[in-house]
Amino acid sequence: MHPKPAPGFPETLITPDPEAGFALAIQLSRLGVKSAQPDVDVLKRLRPAYAENADSLIAASQVVAIHFQTIAAANRWWRRGAEEA
Amino acid sequence: MHPKPAPGFPETLITPDPEAGFALAIQLSRLGVKSAQPDVDVLKRLRPAYAENADSLIAASQVVAIHFQTIAAANRWWRRGAEEA
Amino acid sequence: MHPKPAPGFPETLITPDPEAGFALAIQLSRLGVKSAQPDVDVLKRLRPAYAENADSLIAASQVVAIHFQTIAAANRWWRRGAEEA
Amino acid sequence: MHPKPAPGFPETLITPDPEAGFALAIQLSRLGVKSAQPDVDVLKRLRPAYAENADSLIAASQVVAIHFQTIAAANRWWRRGAEEA
Amino acid sequence: MHPKPAPGFPETLITPDPEAGFALAIQLSRLGVKSAQPDVDVLKRLRPAYAENADSLIAASQVVAIHFQTIAAANRWWRRGAEEA
Amino acid sequence: MHPKPAPGFPETLITPDPEAGFALAIQLSRLGVKSAQPDVDVLKRLRPAYAENADSLIAASQVVAIHFQTIAAANRWWRRGAEEA
Numbered sequence: 001m002h003p004k005p006a007p008g009f010p011e012t013l014i015t016p017d018p019e020a021g022f023a024l025a026i027q028l029s030r031l032g033v034k035s036a037q038p039d040v041d042v043l044k045r046l047r048p049a050y051a052e053n054a055d056s057l058i059a060a061s062q063v064v065a066i067h068f069q070t071i072a073a074a075n076r077w078w079r080r081g082a083e084e085a
Numbered sequence: 086m087h088p089k090p091a092p093g094f095p096e097t098l099i100t101p102d103p104e105a106g107f108a109l110a111i112q113l114s115r116l117g118v119k120s121a122q123p124d125v126d127v128l129k130r131l132r133p134a135y136a137e138n139a140d141s142l143i144a145a146s147q148v149v150a151i152h153f154q155t156i157a158a159a160n161r162w163w164r165r166g167a168e169e170a
Numbered sequence: 171m172h173p174k175p176a177p178g179f180p181e182t183l184i185t186p187d188p189e190a191g192f193a194l195a196i197q198l199s200r201l202g203v204k205s206a207q208p209d210v211d212v213l214k215r216l217r218p219a220y221a222e223n224a225d226s227l228i229a230a231s232q233v234v235a236i237h238f239q240t241i242a243a244a245n246r247w248w249r250r251g252a253e254e255a
Numbered sequence: 256m257h258p259k260p261a262p263g264f265p266e267t268l269i270t271p272d273p274e275a276g277f278a279l280a281i282q283l284s285r286l287g288v289k290s291a292q293p294d295v296d297v298l299k300r301l302r303p304a305y306a307e308n309a310d311s312l313i314a315a316s317q318v319v320a321i322h323f324q325t326i327a328a329a330n331r332w333w334r335r336g337a338e339e340a
Numbered sequence: 341m342h343p344k345p346a347p348g349f350p351e352t353l354i355t356p357d358p359e360a361g362f363a364l365a366i367q368l369s370r371l372g373v374k375s376a377q378p379d380v381d382v383l384k385r386l387r388p389a390y391a392e393n394a395d396s397l398i399a400a401s402q403v404v405a406i407h408f409q410t411i412a413a414a415n416r417w418w419r420r421g422a423e424e425a
Numbered sequence: 426m427h428p429k430p431a432p433g434f435p436e437t438l439i440t441p442d443p444e445a446g447f448a449l450a451i452q453l454s455r456l457g458v459k460s461a462q463p464d465v466d467v468l469k470r471l472r473p474a475y476a477e478n479a480d481s482l483i484a485a486s487q488v489v490a491i492h493f494q495t496i497a498a499a500n501r502w503w504r505r506g507a508e509e510a
């Protein structure tokens with residue numbers, strides 16, 4: 001019924017630490033782009049111009065920041081590990 | 086009284102797992118666009134230029150990220166399943 | 171004392187289901203635009219170019235997504251109905 | 256010590272209902288712009304072009320949506336009044 | 341270890357009232373810009389064009405809105421004072 | 426399995442005070458950009474144009490603001506220190 005995200009979707013938002021959570025945020029950002037443009041060849045073709053444009057890079061990092069916000073909340077901000085340390 | 090969103094709106098924000106939640110976020114993003122431009126033929130006409138523009142794809146993935154934030158909160162970030170696993 | 175939003179503002183953010191909440195988010199987005207440009211004739215004049223511009227449509231759907239986030243929180247994400255179903 | 260927002264700042268974020276909360280969100284958006292450009296004459300000069308540009312209007316309505324999110328949370332989404340009604 | 345924000349950073353996000361919180365949001369927005377461009381002379385040179393561009397002013401006010409959201413949450417939306425009043 | 430963020434990722438989001446939290450937000454913003462463009466030479470080449478463009482600087486400060494929102498929540502807004510003071 002629902003449109004399908006690209007394959008390789010994670011089974012959980014829970015990660016062991018902030019670094020893994022950030023990696024997951026990057027992955028979700030990419031899956032979001034792929035849901036709009038599933039053709040990997042097109043994405044590869046777009047990449048050079050995008051990756052050398054400061055405004056595009058900032059925009060991409062903003063999407064990562066929004067997903068990281070979600071994932072950090074899912075993990076209760078990894079507070080427990082920090083407080084135990 | 087209210088403006089009507091496009092047909093096919095989901096009855097709940099609750100999904101079994103993050104992947105289905107992400108698919109729902111994509112669906113809500115599309116319904117948001119359709120609420121501003123209900124003419125599917127226009128949307129199809131706009132698609133090629135949009136789908137080959139890196140900045141448009143990033144912008145679209147940002148809307149998905151915002152909806153995913155809402156849906157993840159609705160599902161309490163699917164924590165229970167993760168903790169049981 | 172406060173600037174006045176356009177007439178027709180809803181009395182509550184509580185809605186029976188996500189679909190009605192999304193409709194309300196669309197309505198709030200439009201009221202936000204009308205607060206900046208109350209002249210309906212100007213808005214009508216702007217509409218054709220806007221409604222055929224993919225980036226404008228994505229931007230509009232982002233505002234809907236932000237309002238939907240607020241409304242979903244107001245309704246505790248309509249969880250109760252989902253859990254009863 | 257702090258930079259000063261423009262005069263006329265509200266003493267509280269608490270409002271009787273969503274409509275007054277939305278009006279307050281519009282007011283905060285304007286105070287945000289005035290903090291960057293306090294010269295009212297410049298703002299008046301910019302207004303005609305801005306108010307006839309769909310993308311500017313959408314961007315302005317997004318800032319209203321973000322402030323409305325804050326104000327709605329401050330008011331616990333005006334749930335009590337709704338539940339009593 | 342961490343990159344350093346510009347000097348003059350506030351010791352707390354707690355403020356007596358919404359107006360002081362908004363002033364702090366403006367201050368954080370400026371510190372964010374300074375972290376990317378610490379050269380005050382460059383910032384001064386950029387200011388005239390920026391301060392007469394409606395879209396730049398709206399974008400700046402959006403950053404203030406995001407910081408104000410954070411600060412309002414830190415202060416539990418200054419609800420206590422409001423309820424006592 | 427996950428894409429890797431750039432090296433140097435912090436082990437925790439917990440910081441002693443808002444200033445260190447803001448520094449961490451700046452660091453996360455930069456790591457987000459590096460995840461999209463890992464080539465430091467390209468980033469250095471892009472920097473001059475970006476750092477003299479007011480709109481780019483505002484966009485960058487918005488990403489910092491979003492990360493600061495996450496980090497402030499992780500630290501419960503550093504309220505305890507403030508209340509003890």
